[in-house]
Amino acid sequence: MKYRLFRYTEITMDVSKPYRAISPGVDGDVLVVLAGLRKPRTGSEIARLAGRSQRGVQPVLDRLAEHGLSSQTRAGRAYTYELNRNHLLAPVVIEMAAVREKLFRQLQRAIADWAVQPDHVSLFGSTARKSGDASSDIDLFIVRPQGIDAGHVKWARQIAELSLTVQESTGNHAGISEVSAKELPELLVERPPVIRDLAEHGVDLAGTPFRRLVSAR
Numbered sequence: 001m002k003y004r005l006f007r008y009t010e011i012t013m014d015v016s017k018p019y020r021a022i023s024p025g026v027d028g029d030v031l032v033v034l035a036g037l038r039k040p041r042t043g044s045e046i047a048r049l050a051g052r053s054q055r056g057v058q059p060v061l062d063r064l065a066e067h068g069l070s071s072q073t074r075a076g077r078a079y080t081y082e083l084n085r086n087h088l089l090a091p092v093v094i095e096m097a098a099v100r101e102k103l104f105r106q107l108q109r110a111i112a113d114w115a116v117q118p119d120h121v122s123l124f125g126s127t128a129r130k131s132g133d134a135s136s137d138i139d140l141f142i143v144r145p146q147g148i149d150a151g152h153v154k155w156a157r158q159i160a161e162l163s164l165t166v167q168e169s170t171g172n173h174a175g176i177s178e179v180s181a182k183e184l185p186e187l188l189v190e191r192p193p194v195i196r197d198l199a200e201h202g203v204d205l206a207g208t209p210f211r212r213l214v215s216a217r
Contacts (some may be wrong), residue, residue: 018099018170026052028096030060031083031192035068035097040080049129064161065156069093077110103169104203110165114158117141119181120207124194128201137175141198143207146179 018030029050041049047057061081065072073080085089090160095102103125107134122128125139140162148155159176166174177194179187187195202210 007010018103019096021171023097026050026056027060030057030064031093032097034064034081034083035094037082040073040075040082042075042078042080044078046081053207070102080179103127103138104205106165107162108205110162116148116152116155116158117145118207119145119184120210121205122198122210123203123205124197124201125175127196128203137173138170139175139177140166140205141210142176142177142178143184143213146181147179150178163165184213201216 005041009018011078015077017028017032022028023031029052030046032062033046033049043217046061056126061070061072061079064070065081069084069089070081074144083093086093097217107121108121110132112120120141120143122141124141126133142159144155145149150156163174163176166172188213199211199214204210
């Protein structure tokens, strides 16, 4: 095996449910479900979407309705609920539900400012799969362009700054797997676990999309 797969864990948010940093119980799960609804849902439906029991969810829905953050409308024998988007706290709930996507955008902006642009950057692992927990790394796969070695001053500084951005934004370690463009073809042929994970769950952040990289090789 001629290529070298560099693994950085230099430098914790729950990578599957990052909002749990401020709302770790049933409340957070229910609020995030309400933020994502496009139409009113019954308590049992919300419980299913939240992965919680209706017995645990119903008191939360009742309290949110009491405070006006959720509507409560009778529908036959049941009640339906939805987020009151006019409530002063509604923007906070919506922002909390969108933390994962906000992380993606923040990383994209950071990489867009690099002096030495990568051939490819994507997120993989538990963050991409929406699994894992607060102890999980935020895993990034980076393809270094031709003519740039791992010790290149500007390149190494960019990698270090990206690791720091991840840590400061989430509290998690950055798990960065880096390979050169020259070494990539062999890596794609051998298909180690990182490549299989990227093919199934990877989230493209910058450069040539991973699927296009694979088809081009």
